[in-house]
Amino acid sequence: MEAPDENKLAKRKKRNQFIAFGILKLLSYSIVAILVIILSFIIYKGIGVISWDFITQMPEEGMTKGGIYPAIIGTLCLVGGSMIFAFPIGVLAAIYMNEYVKDGIIKKIIKQMTNNLAGIPSIVFGLFGMSLFVNKLGFGDSILAGSLTLGLLALPVVIRTTEEALKAVDNTFRHASIGLGASKWETTSRVVLPIAFPNIITGLILSIGRVSGETAPILFTVAAYFLPKLPTSIFDQAMALPYHLYVISTSGTNIEESRPIAYGTALVLIIIVLIANLLANGLRKYFGNKVKMN
Amino acid sequence: MKTFYKKFLEKFIEGLLMLSSTITTLTVVLIVFFLFKEGIGVFNKKPIEEGYVIAINKNNIVTKISSEQIKNIYDQKIKNWKEIGGKPDSIILFRLEDISNYYSDAAIGENFEGLPNCLSRLIDSVPNIIAFFPEKYLDKNFKGRQLEIDKVTLSEFFGGKEWFPTAQPAAQLGVMPLILGTLWVSLGAILLALPLGLAASVYMSEIASDKVRRIMKPLIELLAGIPSVVYGFFGLVIIVPLIQKTFNLPVGETALAGSIILGIMALPTIITISEDAMRNTPRAMKEASLALGASKWQTIYKVVIPYSISGITAGAILGIGRAIGETMAVLMVTGNAAVIPHSILEPVRTIPATIAAELGEAPNGGLHFQALFALGCILFLITLVINLTVEFISNRNKYNKH
Numbered sequence: 001m002e003a004p005d006e007n008k009l010a011k012r013k014k015r016n017q018f019i020a021f022g023i024l025k026l027l028s029y030s031i032v033a034i035l036v037i038i039l040s041f042i043i044y045k046g047i048g049v050i051s052w053d054f055i056t057q058m059p060e061e062g063m064t065k066g067g068i069y070p071a072i073i074g075t076l077c078l079v080g081g082s083m084i085f086a087f088p089i090g091v092l093a094a095i096y097m098n099e100y101v102k103d104g105i106i107k108k109i110i111k112q113m114t115n116n117l118a119g120i121p122s123i124v125f126g127l128f129g130m131s132l133f134v135n136k137l138g139f140g141d142s143i144l145a146g147s148l149t150l151g152l153l154a155l156p157v158v159i160r161t162t163e164e165a166l167k168a169v170d171n172t173f174r175h176a177s178i179g180l181g182a183s184k185w186e187t188t189s190r191v192v193l194p195i196a197f198p199n200i201i202t203g204l205i206l207s208i209g210r211v212s213g214e215t216a217p218i219l220f221t222v223a224a225y226f227l228p229k230l231p232t233s234i235f236d237q238a239m240a241l242p243y244h245l246y247v248i249s250t251s252g253t254n255i256e257e258s259r260p261i262a263y264g265t266a267l268v269l270i271i272i273v274l275i276a277n278l279l280a281n282g283l284r285k286y287f288g289n290k291v292k293m294n
Numbered sequence: 295m296k297t298f299y300k301k302f303l304e305k306f307i308e309g310l311l312m313l314s315s316t317i318t319t320l321t322v323v324l325i326v327f328f329l330f331k332e333g334i335g336v337f338n339k340k341p342i343e344e345g346y347v348i349a350i351n352k353n354n355i356v357t358k359i360s361s362e363q364i365k366n367i368y369d370q371k372i373k374n375w376k377e378i379g380g381k382p383d384s385i386i387l388f389r390l391e392d393i394s395n396y397y398s399d400a401a402i403g404e405n406f407e408g409l410p411n412c413l414s415r416l417i418d419s420v421p422n423i424i425a426f427f428p429e430k431y432l433d434k435n436f437k438g439r440q441l442e443i444d445k446v447t448l449s450e451f452f453g454g455k456e457w458f459p460t461a462q463p464a465a466q467l468g469v470m471p472l473i474l475g476t477l478w479v480s481l482g483a484i485l486l487a488l489p490l491g492l493a494a495s496v497y498m499s500e501i502a503s504d505k506v507r508r509i510m511k512p513l514i515e516l517l518a519g520i521p522s523v524v525y526g527f528f529g530l531v532i533i534v535p536l537i538q539k540t541f542n543l544p545v546g547e548t549a550l551a552g553s554i555i556l557g558i559m560a561l562p563t564i565i566t567i568s569e570d571a572m573r574n575t576p577r578a579m580k581e582a583s584l585a586l587g588a589s590k591w592q593t594i595y596k597v598v599i600p601y602s603i604s605g606i607t608a609g610a611i612l613g614i615g616r617a618i619g620e621t622m623a624v625l626m627v628t629g630n631a632a633v634i635p636h637s638i639l640e641p642v643r644t645i646p647a648t649i650a651a652e653l654g655e656a657p658n659g660g661l662h663f664q665a666l667f668a669l670g671c672i673l674f675l676i677t678l679v680i681n682l683t684v685e686f687i688s689n690r691n692k693y694n695k696h
Contacts, residue, residue, distance in 0.1 A: 017591035021501055027493035028502075031565075032510065034558055035517050038528050092314035100311055112685075113319040119681040120325065120674060121619025123646040127653070127670040131328045135658065152321050159318065183300065185307050206519075213521025216621040216646070220653055242523040242622075249527050250626055259531075266524050273519045281512050 039270065046267025049260045055268070058228040064257040068265055073230055074143075074238030078222065079212050081147025081234070082154055087204055090158025097159070098166040099188050118156035122216040125153045130220040144234040146222025153217055154207045161203025165196040198287030202280045209276030213269055215242040241269050329674055332667035336451070339661045340443045341465045347429050348441045348463065349413075351421045356380040358442050360450070364464035367424060375422065388416070388425040406431070414438065426463040446661075451668070457632040457643075459652070459662040467665050469672065471634045475549070475642035478635045479628060480617035482553030483560055488610055490557075491564030495606075498565070499572040500594050518562035526626030529555040534627055541639055547629030550638040555623045560613035567612060571605020572598050608684045615680035619673060621646035645669050 057067030093110075101107045129149030139145040169192050177187040193200075223243040231238045245265040248258045341361035342348065348364065350356065356379055366372040367385055376382040393402060397412045410433035417423055417438035425438070432440075446467055454468020494514075498507050533554055538546030575598045583593040599606070629641025630651060649666050656662040 013589045013592070017589045020591045020594075024493045024497045024501060027490050028497040028510070031490055031494050031517070031561060032513055035513055038520065038525075038558075041528065041532065042524065089314045089317050092311050093317065096308075096311035096315040100308060101315070110315050110319060113322045115685065116322050116678060116681060117318045119615060119677050120322075121621065121646060121677055123619070123621040123649050124325065124329065124670050124674050124677075127649065127667060128325045128328055130653070131332060131667070132324065136328075155318060155321070183304055185304050209519050213519075213523065215521070215523045216650055219650055242521055245527055246523050246622060246626070249530055262527065266527050269521050269524055273516070273521065277512065277516050277519055 042263065042266050042270050045263040046265075046270075049264030050267060054264055059226065059261075060228075064254050064261065068241070068244060068261065068268065070227060070230055071239040071241045071244040071265070072268070074222075074224075075212055075241040077143050077231060077234075077238060078146050078150055078218065078240055079208055081143055082150035082211050083204065083208060085148060085151035086154040086158050086207070090155050091162050091200060093155075094159045094162035094166060095188060095193075098163050099184070099192065114156050114159055117152075118160070122153060122214055123219075125149055125217040126220050128152075129217060134221055140235065141220075141222055141224075141237045142235045143222055143231055143238050146218045146238075146240075147234075149217045149221045150211050150214060153214065154211050157207040157210060158203060161206065162196075162200050165199030165203065166192060168199060169195045198283055202283050205276050205280045205283070209273050209280075212272050212276075213242050215240075215246055218243060241265060241272075245269065325674070329667060329671050332664050333671040334668070336467070336661065336664040336668045337446050337448065339446060339664065341446050341450075341467060341661065342443050342463060343465070344660065345429050346426060346463060347432060348443065349417055349425045349427070349432075349436070349438045350441050351417055351423055352437065352439045353421060354380060354439070356441065358444060360444050361446070361464035361466065362450070362454070362456075364443070365456075365461060365466055368426075368463060383422045386420055386423045388420075388423050390427045390431075410434075410436075455634060457648070459656070459665055465661055465665075467661075469645075469669065471632050472643060472645050472648055472669065473672070474634055475628075475632075476618055476644040476646075478638075478642055479549050479552040479556060479624060479644055480614050482549060482638055483556035483617040484610060484614050486553060486557035487560040487564055487613055491561050491609070491613070492568060492606065494561075495565050495569035495572055495609075496594060496599070499569045500590070500598060514562050514565050517558070518566075522559065522620060522622045523626075525555050525559055526623035529623060529627040537639075543639060545629060545641065547627055547641050548639050549628060549635055549642040552624050552628035552642070552644070553638065555627055556617040556620055559620060559623065560616050563616050564609040564613045567609030568602065568606040571602035571609070574605070575601045604687050604690070608687045611680055611684050611687075615677050615684075618644075618680070619646060619677055621650050625650050645673050649673075 054067045055072060056069050058069055059071075060066030093114075097107065097110060101110075126149065129145060129152075133139045133145035133148050134141060137145075173191050173195060174187055177191045178184075182190070218240055222238055222240070224237040224239050225247055227237060227239050245262060248265070249255065249262045342364070348359070354375070356375060359378060363372060363378050367378075368387065370387070372378060372385065374382060374384050393409070393412065393416075396416050397408075401412055402408050410431045413425065413427060413431055414433035414435065414437045417425055417436075424441075443464070451467055451469060452473075453470060454466065455470050456466040456468045457471055458466040494510075498510055502510065529551055533551050534546035534548075536546070537543065537548055537551050579597055579601065580593055583597045584590070588596065624644050625647040628643065628647065630643040630647055631641035632643045632648070633640070635642045649669055652662070653666050656666055
C-alpha cells in the first residue's frame with residue numbers, strides 16, 4: 001500500500017518543481033527581454049539618425065534639425081569636471097577608510113554618512129547644488145556648479161568601488177611590505193594601490209557612466225535649454241545630453257518633428273553607458289585573471 | 295634629516311586622507327543645513343504674494359483669515375462673512391481690475407496717483423467688501439483695515455489637499471496630494487518589481503548554471519546603468535501610448551505608466567541585494583534539507599527564502615526608496631496633475647517631479663521657492679528613514695547569525 005503512495009508523492013514533488021522552475025526561468029528571462037526590448041528599440045530608431053554630422057553639428061531650427069555637438073561637449077565637460085573633483089577625494093577617502101583608520105566610532109560615522117549620501121535622491125543634490133554653488137558661492141548656472149554637484153553625487157560610488165578594490169588585496173602583501181621595513185604610505189602607494197588599480201579604474205568608469213546620464217542635479221545648476229555655442233570657461237552655462245533629451249522629448253515646440261533627434265540623443269546616451277559597462281567588465285575580467293595568476 | 299622628512303610626509307599624507315574622508319560627512323551636514331534653512335523658511339511666511347495686502351472695511355468684525363479661506367472666497371465657494379466668523383452679510387469681492395466699475399479714469403489719474411485714495415474711500419464706503427491689491431497703493435490715511443493672514447502652518451502644509459503655489463491671491467501649499475502621489479506610484483512599482491525581482495534572484499542564485507549567471511549578471515547591471523531620462527523617454531514613446539490605447543483613456547500619462555517604468559528601474563536593486571542574501575545561505579543548511587529528501591524547489595522555498603528573508607526585505611525597501619526619489623522618468627510619464635490619486639489610470643504628481651518642474655520658475659527666495667525646498671526636506675527625510683531601516687535590518691541579521 002505504501003509504495004505507490006510514495007511514488008505518487010515523489011512524482012508530485014517532481015512536477016511541482018518542474019512547474020516552479022519553469023515559472024522562475026520565464027520571469028527571469030522576461031527581465032532580460034525587457035532590457036533587450038528597450039535597447040533594441042532605441043538602437044533601431046536611433047541608428048538611422050546618428051551620423052558624423054549629427055555628433056559634430058550645432059542644433060538648428062528650434063532643435064528639430066542639425067546635431068547635438070554642444071550637448072556632447074557639455075556632457076564631456078561635466079563628466080571631466082566632476083571626476084577631477086570626485087575621483088581623487090573618493091580614492092583618498094577609501095584609502096583612509098580601508099588602510100588607516102581602525103574599527104571604531106569614527107569609521108562607523110564616516111561609513112554611515114557615506115551610505116546616507118549615496119541614498120539621497122539626485123533631485124535633492126540639485127536643490128543643494130543650486131543653493132550652495134549657484135546662489136551662495138555665486139558661481140551662477142555654470143559648468144563649475146554642475147560639476148561640483150555631480151561630483152558630490154558620484155563621491156559615494158567612487159568610495160565604495162575603491163574600498164572594494166582595496167579589500168580584495170590580500171593581506172599577505174601588506175604584511176610582507178611592512179615586514180621589509182616599508183612605512184604605511186609606502187606600503188599603500190607601492191604595493192596595495194598597484195594591485196588594486198584595475199578595480200579602482202573599473203569603479204571610475206562605472207561612475208563616469210552614471211554621471212553622464214544624470215539629469216536632475218544639473219537642471220538648476222548648469223543646463224541650458226538651447227545654447228548653440230560651445231562653453232569657453234567653467235563659468236559658462238552648457239547644454240548636456242540627458243537634459244537635451246528631456247527637453248526635446250517633452251517641452252519643445254515641435255515635439256513630433258524633433259523626435260528623430262530625440263532617438264539619436266537617447267542612442268548616444270545608451271552607447272556611452274554600454275561602452276562604460278563593457279569596458280568595466282572587460283577590465284575586470286582581464287585584470288582579474290592576471291592578478292590571480294600572480 | 296631624511297627620517298624626519300619621511301615621518302613628516304607620512305603624517306601629512308595621513309592628514310590629507312583623513313580630510314578627504316570627512317568630505318562625505320561634511321556634504322551630508324551641508325545638505326541638511328541648506329535644505330532645511332530654506333525649507334523651514336516657508337513656515338515663516340504668509341501664503342499671500344509678497345507686496346500685496348488684503349483689506350476690509352474697518353467695521354467688519356473678521357480679524358484673521360487662512361489661505362484656504364481666501365482662496366474659497368475668491369473662488370466664490372464662501373459667499374457670506376458668516377462662514378468665516380463675521381456678520382451674516384454676503385461678501386463683495388474686489389480685485390484691482392474692478393476699480394473702473396467704481397471710479398472714473400480721471401479720479402484714478404493717468405499714473406494711478408489717485409488710486410490709493412480711491413481704494414481707501416471705496417473700502418470705507420462698502421461695508422462688506424474684501425479687497426486684494428498691491429501694498430504700494432495703500433493710502434497713508436487708509437480708512438479700511440488690513441486683514442491679518444496666518445503664516446503657513448504645519449497642519450496646513452501637511453494636511454492641505456491642494457498644491458497650487460502660484461494661486462492668486464493666496465498660494466495653496468498642501469503637500470498631501472504630492473506625498474500620496476509619490477507613495478501611490480512607488481507602491482505600484484514595487485508590486486510589479488518584487489515578484490519579478492524575487493524570481494530572478496532565486497533563479498540566478500539557486501537554479502541557473504554558472505554560464506547563464508555570468509551572462510545575466512552584467513545584463514542586470516546594464517539595466518541599472520541606463521540613465522533615468524532614457525527610461526522616461528522610452529516610457530513616453532512606448533508605454534504611455536500603449537496604456538492610452540489599451541484602456542481607452544484621454545491621456546496615457548498615468549500613475550500606471552510611472553509604476554511600470556519605476557518598477558523596471560527598481561529591479562536591479564532588488565535583484566542584487568536579494569540574490570546576495572540567498573547566496574549567503576549556508577551550504578550545510580541546503581544540503582541537510584536535500585538529504586532529508588526535500589526536492590530542490592522545496593529547499594528553496596522552505597530553507598533558502600526564509601533564511602534570506604531579511605535580505606529580501608532590505609532589497610524591497612531599498613527598491614521603494616529608489617522609486618520614491620526618482621525624478622526624470624516620473625516627470626516624463628505620469629502627467630503631473632497635483633490631485634489626490636484615486637486610480638492607477640489617473641495622472642499623478644510626485645514630490646521629485648514637482649521640484650524638477652517648478653523650481654525653474656519659482657523666484658529665488660520666495661514662498662514658492664522655499665516650499666519646494668520644504669518638499670526636498672520631506673524627500674530627504676523619507677529616504678534617510680528608508681536607508682536607516684535597511685541598515686538596521688541587515689545589521690540585526692548579522693548579529694543573529696554569528
